Amino acid sequence: MAPNKVQDGVVVSVEYVLKLEDGEIVEETTAGDPLVYLHGANNIIPGLEDALTGMALDERKHVVVQPEDAYGDYDPDDIEVVERSMFGADTELEVDDLVTLEDEDGEEYEAIVADVTGNEVTLDFNHPLAGETLHFDLKIVGLREATPDELSHGHPHLPGHVH
Helix, strand or coil: CCCCCCCCCEEEEEEEEEECCCCCEEEECECCECEEEECCCCCCCHHHHHHHCCCCCCCEEEEEECHHHCCCCCCCCCEEEEEHHHHCCCCCCCCCCEEEEECCCCCEEEEEEEEEECCEEEEECCCCCCCCCEEEEEEEEEEEECCHHHHHHCCCCCCCCCC
């Protein structure tokens, strides 16, 4: 029997529109292509997961998530100036480009190019939505029990996706 509400261990399909405080639409699902996640497995930001808990199939809700429950406050210390040569001569770099860097341990980090001046590139390691209050219009479009594999892996397994 399918679960009747959003709770831990349930694979949730949710359609949403995400707006900023000024009404700008940042992200939205398209009809028939919802966000699918495993509830209780930290697949989504905490404030959104908390707000979805207990919702029923076809239920709609408007949710406001503060920065501390989303991507955190903007940290001005998360800016770094690096040598342009780090990126290779053929790499085009423009302001607002998203770049992926790897540290000595093989960990990958994403940054946004904040400035390119001569031989220097200023990188912003803050999440693009850091410091933003997020406004979600939500609709639950699917609920099902997670499989044992999904529970052990901590995320849903979707048809056509590699696990």
